[in-house]
Amino acid sequence: MSGSVLYDAPGPRTRRIERIASIVVGLLLVALLVWVIKGMIDRGLFDARWEVFTDPPKGQTAADVWRSLVVIGLGATLRAAVLAAPLAFVLALVLAVLRTSKVRLVSGLATAVIELLRGVPVLLMMLFGLLAFGLTAYEAVVLGLVLYNAAIVAEIIRAGLAALPKGQLEAGTAVGLTRWQTLRIVQLPQVLRLMLPSLISQFVVLLKDSSLGFIVGYPELLRTMQLNYSFFGDQYRFPLFVVTLALYLGVNFALTRVAIIVDRRLAARGQKPEQLEINTEIAIPTNPGRTSV
Amino acid sequence: MDSVIEALPKFWDGFTTTLFLAVVSGVLSLVFGTILATFRVSPLKSLRIVGATLVEIGRNTPLTLVFIFFVFILPSMGYILPLGRVPAIIALTVYTSAFVCEAVRSGINSVNVGQAEAARAIGLGSNQTLSLVVLPQALRTVVPPLINVLIALTKNTSVAAGFAVVELTATGRGLARDYPPDVIWMLLGVAFFYLVITIPSGTLAGYIERKVVFSR
Numbered sequence: 001m002s003g004s005v006l007y008d009a010p011g012p013r014t015r016r017i018e019r020i021a022s023i024v025v026g027l028l029l030v031a032l033l034v035w036v037i038k039g040m041i042d043r044g045l046f047d048a049r050w051e052v053f054t055d056p057p058k059g060q061t062a063a064d065v066w067r068s069l070v071v072i073g074l075g076a077t078l079r080a081a082v083l084a085a086p087l088a089f090v091l092a093l094v095l096a097v098l099r100t101s102k103v104r105l106v107s108g109l110a111t112a113v114i115e116l117l118r119g120v121p122v123l124l125m126m127l128f129g130l131l132a133f134g135l136t137a138y139e140a141v142v143l144g145l146v147l148y149n150a151a152i153v154a155e156i157i158r159a160g161l162a163a164l165p166k167g168q169l170e171a172g173t174a175v176g177l178t179r180w181q182t183l184r185i186v187q188l189p190q191v192l193r194l195m196l197p198s199l200i201s202q203f204v205v206l207l208k209d210s211s212l213g214f215i216v217g218y219p220e221l222l223r224t225m226q227l228n229y230s231f232f233g234d235q236y237r238f239p240l241f242v243v244t245l246a247l248y249l250g251v252n253f254a255l256t257r258v259a260i261i262v263d264r265r266l267a268a269r270g271q272k273p274e275q276l277e278i279n280t281e282i283a284i285p286t287n288p289g290r291t292s293v
Numbered sequence: 294m295d296s297v298i299e300a301l302p303k304f305w306d307g308f309t310t311t312l313f314l315a316v317v318s319g320v321l322s323l324v325f326g327t328i329l330a331t332f333r334v335s336p337l338k339s340l341r342i343v344g345a346t347l348v349e350i351g352r353n354t355p356l357t358l359v360f361i362f363f364v365f366i367l368p369s370m371g372y373i374l375p376l377g378r379v380p381a382i383i384a385l386t387v388y389t390s391a392f393v394c395e396a397v398r399s400g401i402n403s404v405n406v407g408q409a410e411a412a413r414a415i416g417l418g419s420n421q422t423l424s425l426v427v428l429p430q431a432l433r434t435v436v437p438p439l440i441n442v443l444i445a446l447t448k449n450t451s452v453a454a455g456f457a458v459v460e461l462t463a464t465g466r467g468l469a470r471d472y473p474p475d476v477i478w479m480l481l482g483v484a485f486f487y488l489v490i491t492i493p494s495g496t497l498a499g500y501i502e503r504k505v506v507f508s509r
Contacts, residue, residue, distance in 0.1 A: 005409045005427055006334060006401065008419070018336050026339030043371045119444075119491035120484045121451035124462055131469045132476045204353065211355035215455030222357055226365070237369040245358060252353035 049235045053243065057232065065228065069240075073224030074247055080138065080210045080220065084145035085203055091146060092153035097183060099158060110154075117151035122209050126216045137218035141210060149206050156198050160191035194266065200259035204252050211248075221247065296472045297482050307464030308486045314378065314450040314460060315490070318385035319443050325386060326393020333398050344394070351391030356452050359384045364456045381453040385446060392442045400435030401427075433505045440498035444491050451487075461486055 010018060040046065056065050098110035117125075122144045129140030164187055172182030192199075214222040225244040229237045332344030363380040374380050404427050412422040454463035465483035469476045 004334065005404045005406050006423070007336060008413070010336070018338075022337040022339045025337055029339060029343055040370070045370055115492060115495070116484075116488065119448075119488045119495065121448040121462060121487060123451040123454065124465065124480065124483060124487070127462065127466055127469070128477075128480050131466070132480055208353075208355040211357040212452070212455075214357050214361075215452070222355070222361060226361075234369050237366050241362060241366045245354060248355060248358065249350065249353050253349075256353070 045238055050239050052232055052236045052239055060232075068224055068228060069221070069243065069247065073219075073221035073244075074251075076218070076224070077207070077210050077213075077220040080141045080145065080213060080218065081203070081207045084142045084149065084210070085206055087142070087146045088149035088153060088206070089199075091150035092157060093188075095150060095154035096157040096161070099154065100161065100183070102179070114151045114154050117147050118155070120148075122148045123212050123215060126212060130216050137213065137216050140216055141213040141218045141220075144212070145206055145209055148209070149202060152205075153199065153202060156195050156202065157188075157191060160195040161187060163194070164190060197259040197263040197266070200255055200262065204255050204259075207252065207255070208248075296475045297478050300468050300472070300479065300482070303464055303468060304461075304482055304486060307459065307461040307483070310378075310458065310460040311447070311450050311486070312490070314381060314385065314453060314458070315443070315447040318382045318389060318450075319446055321382070321386040322389035322393050322442075322446070323439075325390040327397055329390055329394035330397035330401070333394060334401055348391045348394050351388060352395070354388070356384070356388050356449055357455070359388050360452055360456050363387075377458055378453075381450075381456060381458050385449060385453075388449070389442065389446045392445070393439065396438040396442055397435055399438070400431045403434045404430045433501075437498040437502040437505070440494055440501070444494050444498070447490050447494075448487065 052065060054062050056062060095110050095114055099107050099114065101107045101110070125147050126140045126144035129135040129143040130137065133140075133143075135143060168186055168190065169182055172186040173179075177185065210220060211222050213220040214226075217223075219227070221244060225240050229240050232240075329344055329347060332340045333348070335341055335344075360381070363374060363384045364376075367374060367380075374383070408426055408430065409422055412426040417425065450460055451462040453460055454466065459467070461483050465480050468479040468482075472479060
């Protein structure tokens with residue numbers, strides 16, 4: 001890492017040593033990987049069982065397997081996430097605006113709701129929906145995702161509002177806008193654009209959390225994977241797991257790329273949010289894709 | 294309401310199990326996450342690549358899938374683990390280490406290069422630069438995000454409820470079935486025990502964060 005706070009800039013000799021050490025360590029790591037893979041080959045993990053994706057047994061076709069994983073499984077996961085995200089966003093906007101209210105009772109109440117929702121596991125909220133309110137598994141999953149992410153996104157919006165220069169609010173007041181008008185016309189449009197990368201990252205979190213549907217009985221991607229290996233047999237667990245993992249990583253990496261591109265665009269236009277320390281969820285990269293300092 | 298009081302011992306059992314999972318996997322992920330962070334700031338490019346790859350995979354995989362791997366997939370590959378808490382702790386540690394790593398790394402990166410340059414300019418050696426200038430600043434910035442990672446971990450222990458560990462959430466689910474008229478109270482009881490951990494920790498993180506801002 002050049003220009004790191006930890007080391008002096010290396011000279012030619014150190015650079016040479018580093019390069020050699022890097023290659024040696026790299027070779028050791030590759031050897032480790034080869035050893036692990038060889039162990040897996042010896043256990044027969046790369047044998048005919050992978051044919052489940054090309055020529056599956058039990059009278060199924062390859063298209064059946066892929067359709068159940070990608071269309072039915074991933075489709076169900078996305079259906080929960082895509083319904084939950086806009087609902088969570090609307091609820092978050094309401095909470096964030098209420099939190100800025102001048103009326104103590106209103107802002108205090110909004111703060112309390114946000115804190116309560118942030119402090120409780122998503123799974124517990126889904127169980128509330130399922131057991132206490134008698135919702136279907138799908139509705140319970142969406143309910144849990146909406147409530148939890150609304151609280152997190154409300155915090156993201158609040159951090160954005162706090163990061164906006166104070167002059168924006170003052171200018172709004174100066175031209176005679178009411179507080180609500182200033183918020184709606186001046187502040188929120190800027191905040192939402194600045195927070196877009198964080199919001200996309202939060203959507204990745206939401207998508208990951210939709211996998212909790214596996215536990216509350218919503219047949220999403222992971223449950224579909226399990227149904228497949230229950231049907232085909234235990235030796236197919238590993239290949240089905242690898243493909244499921246790849247599907248999840250593929251979707252999430254694509255979304256993360258989008259977040260990075262949006263972030264770069266904003267930075268290029270000079271609309272870079274201050275390094276925001278958002279006291280919310282762990283999975284919000286404060287600066288996706290940009291190595292700070 | 295009475296049934297909640299009746300069920301208090303069960304709540305307590307669930308609470309201690311949750312706490313056990315959170316503390317053990319918390320300590321382990323702090324260790325592994327820090328090791329991973331040293332990979333990511335290492336001068337050796339190969340280590341940096343490995344660190345980045347592991348972290349990206351860890352952060353983009355759902356925790357449920359990590360649990361499934363250690364509970365259902367690994368045994369089918371011939372690597373047998375004991376049931377119950379052990380795979381839960383491994384899964385939570387694997388998942389959380391990636392986030393610990395990112396928190397530590399961003400803490401180190403938050404220290405301005407000028408700080409190290411200034412330290413060298415006044416004649417401090419590299420050990421002194423590290424121990425007197427860089428680390429004190431890095432540690433202070435790293436504590437609040439680390440607390441947030443640990444809060445998230447505490448909430449994430451609930452996923453173990455789906456994998457044969459009777460912690461708080463599983464306790465609540467069981468009690469909800471035992472006392473159908475009091476479902477809401479039982480689940481609120483569970484929520485209360487989580488909040489007992491998460492809200493004070495969150496307040497602490499916020500407090501430290503504000504102090505650090507002032508000290509800059």
